[in-house]
Amino acid sequence: MRRYFLRKILIYLLTFFVAVTIDWMIPRFMPGDPVMNMLSKAGSMHAEAQEVMYGYLTSSFGLDLPVWQQYVNFWKALFHGDLGISILQFPKPVIDVIKSALPYDLLLLIPSILLSYYAGNKFGAYAARSKRMDNTLLPIGYILTATPYMWLGILLGWVFAIILNIFPISGAYSYALKPALSWTFIKSVLEHWFLPFMSLFIVQFGGWAIGMRNMIIYELEADYAHYLEALGAPRKLIRRYAYNNAQLPQLSGLALKLGVIVAGAMSTEIVFSYPGIGYLILMAIQNSDYYLLQGCFLFIIIGVLLANFIIDIVFVLVDPRTRLGMQGGAS
Amino acid sequence: MSEPKKKNEFLYFAMRNGKLKVGAVIVFIFVLIAIFGPKFARYPLNEFVAGGPNPPSADFYMGTTAYGQDVYAQFVYGLGTTFIVGIIGGGLATLLGMLVGFVGGYKGGWVDEVLNIITNIILVIPTFALLLIMVAYLKLRGVLIESIFIGLTSWPWAARAIRAQTFSLANREFVDLAKLSGMKTMKILFREIAPNMMSYLFMTFILQFGGAILTAATLDFIGLGPTQGVSLGLMMNWATNGSALLLGYWWWFVPPGIAITAVVGALYIMNVGLDEVFNPKLREM
Numbered sequence: 001m002r003r004y005f006l007r008k009i010l011i012y013l014l015t016f017f018v019a020v021t022i023d024w025m026i027p028r029f030m031p032g033d034p035v036m037n038m039l040s041k042a043g044s045m046h047a048e049a050q051e052v053m054y055g056y057l058t059s060s061f062g063l064d065l066p067v068w069q070q071y072v073n074f075w076k077a078l079f080h081g082d083l084g085i086s087i088l089q090f091p092k093p094v095i096d097v098i099k100s101a102l103p104y105d106l107l108l109l110i111p112s113i114l115l116s117y118y119a120g121n122k123f124g125a126y127a128a129r130s131k132r133m134d135n136t137l138l139p140i141g142y143i144l145t146a147t148p149y150m151w152l153g154i155l156l157g158w159v160f161a162i163i164l165n166i167f168p169i170s171g172a173y174s175y176a177l178k179p180a181l182s183w184t185f186i187k188s189v190l191e192h193w194f195l196p197f198m199s200l201f202i203v204q205f206g207g208w209a210i211g212m213r214n215m216i217i218y219e220l221e222a223d224y225a226h227y228l229e230a231l232g233a234p235r236k237l238i239r240r241y242a243y244n245n246a247q248l249p250q251l252s253g254l255a256l257k258l259g260v261i262v263a264g265a266m267s268t269e270i271v272f273s274y275p276g277i278g279y280l281i282l283m284a285i286q287n288s289d290y291y292l293l294q295g296c297f298l299f300i301i302i303g304v305l306l307a308n309f310i311i312d313i314v315f316v317l318v319d320p321r322t323r324l325g326m327q328g329g330a331s
Numbered sequence: 332m333s334e335p336k337k338k339n340e341f342l343y344f345a346m347r348n349g350k351l352k353v354g355a356v357i358v359f360i361f362v363l364i365a366i367f368g369p370k371f372a373r374y375p376l377n378e379f380v381a382g383g384p385n386p387p388s389a390d391f392y393m394g395t396t397a398y399g400q401d402v403y404a405q406f407v408y409g410l411g412t413t414f415i416v417g418i419i420g421g422g423l424a425t426l427l428g429m430l431v432g433f434v435g436g437y438k439g440g441w442v443d444e445v446l447n448i449i450t451n452i453i454l455v456i457p458t459f460a461l462l463l464i465m466v467a468y469l470k471l472r473g474v475l476i477e478s479i480f481i482g483l484t485s486w487p488w489a490a491r492a493i494r495a496q497t498f499s500l501a502n503r504e505f506v507d508l509a510k511l512s513g514m515k516t517m518k519i520l521f522r523e524i525a526p527n528m529m530s531y532l533f534m535t536f537i538l539q540f541g542g543a544i545l546t547a548a549t550l551d552f553i554g555l556g557p558t559q560g561v562s563l564g565l566m567m568n569w570a571t572n573g574s575a576l577l578l579g580y581w582w583w584f585v586p587p588g589i590a591i592t593a594v595v596g597a598l599y600i601m602n603v604g605l606d607e608v609f610n611p612k613l614r615e616m
Contacts, residue, residue, distance in 0.1 A: 018452050142596045151592070259457030262459065
């Protein structure tokens with residue numbers, strides 16, 4: 001178990017190191033002068049702000065310093081939580097801008113991932129090898145996983161917000177309200193949360209249901225299942241074993257899918273103008289706020305690494321092989 | 332069983348597999364639309380041919396955008412872009428995955444270890460975030476660059492899967508025989524190992540193809556798509572920017588999503604069908 005965690009942590013540290021290096025490298029080695037590029041794109045800025053930004057950018061990029069020095073300084077700033085200053089919300093530091101967006105991402109991602117994982121797996125296991133269910137689940141499930149998140153968001157928004165007018169279409173809470181711990185505010189937050197949540201939930205649900213259905217079919221053809229069958233074990237018991245075994249690949253599938261899910265959440269936020277990191281990214285791109293963009297990149301990486309680590313811990317709980325230091329787990 | 336007979340057996344099951352047939356037909360229809368659709372476009376792409384938004388009519392098969400552009404023209408050209416991204420992005424990812432997987436799985440030792448670490452690192456980094464940061468700094472972006480970037484970032488899971496397959500094949504007798512007869516490594520990989528996992532490689536390509544289409548659509552929608560031309564993701568991006576949702580111009584944002592979902596969904600269903608064709612255990616009796 002120690003070896004398992006050491007190996008994981010090593011990979012994650014390396015990944016973090018590579019990600020930060022990429023984050024540092026890209027503005028410096030892309031063609032063109034990054035500082036001029038940034039400023040010419042952000043043309044609509046106040047003259048005063050532009051002057052301040054030019055001085056700030058040149059000194060913080062420190063392009064006169066040797067390259068290794070620039071790199072070391074970048075890390076130092078990072079450990080002080082300094083990700084630069086946002087152009088979009090000048091003069092707010094990037095880290096503060098991201099911090100105020102983060103709760104909305106967690107609010108969308110955590111419930112949608114956990115609920116869709118649970119419901120999708122249960123439903124997929126239920127439908128596997130039952131002719132009638134399978135014939136409906138299979139096409140629907142594949143159509144759902146193939147649906148781009150933002151398009152489902154657009155459709156849900158169009159039907160439920162514009163045509164039926166049941167849910168609001170944009171923002172995280174009513175523009176008429178101020179954040180407070182009151183029932184009206186909480187109700188407003190939930191109403192605004194529902195549609196983006198549903199678009200994330202539905203697409204992921206399809207994926208889990210299909211994945212579990214396919215895994216169960218594999219497992220039911222495995223030797224141990226046939227053996228149990230030959231012994232006359234009840235069908236329910238065999239299916240329970242199959243389900244437990246199928247959970248492991250599903251769980252490592254979750255680790256692999258995290259990136260796609262995060263991307264889906266970003267684009268869904270854009271559809272509903274939901275003020276999470278995805279919406280920030282859109283704003284950053286439209287306003288050429290590269291510091292903010294780089295900050296968002298780092299936060300996404302850190303989030304995905306943490307989530308991966310949590311999945312590794314869950315693996316230790318559900319897969320005895322990892323505890324005994326044998327093979328297994330999501331490597 | 333001799334080689335040609337076995338192929339016929341696969342063909343026999345392929346022709347009888349409903350999932351494979353349905354998936355292939357849907358993809359084929361969209362390929363036809365992408366190839367021949369532009370010939371029937373009555374208005375040039377992205378030109379402001381109508382004064383404003385029009386619902387679908389005999390004049391404008393699929394209506395016009397809020398700015399008066401022909402949606403049909405955007406749709407058929409955008410569909411072509413989608414297939415190009417899928418082929419180049421998915422193809423490149425499959426090739427890279429093959430390269431890394433073959434070499435790692437066959438060579439073993441420290442080469443494998445190093446490749447494995449690189450694969451795992453890129454696997455954990457969310458592809459999308461990586462693309463975001465790479466693409467955002469490019470001033471001019473074409474479909475080709477977008478596809479290449481997608482290919483460069485999405486190979487790791489293919490590499491891992493192919494490595495595992497190669498690893499199990501590398502110690503078989505026929506590979507040993509090839510080694511003893513003095514065959515070069517590359518030749519062994521492509522003449523002895525690759526043909527034995529052709530079905531697997533093909534299925535990997537199909538999945539990468541679908542994945543590349545979805546990734547490109549997301550990038551385009553966020554505003555990091557090609558700066559020129561048109562794609563289905565860009566159409567959705569323009570539609571949301573043009574408040575198509577609030578104004579109810581459904582003909583603008585519904586078709587691109589349907590096309591993406593249908594093509595990618597059909598590819599996935601084809602994949603299940605192929606799995607059943609190649610893996611006798613999964614065939615439904």
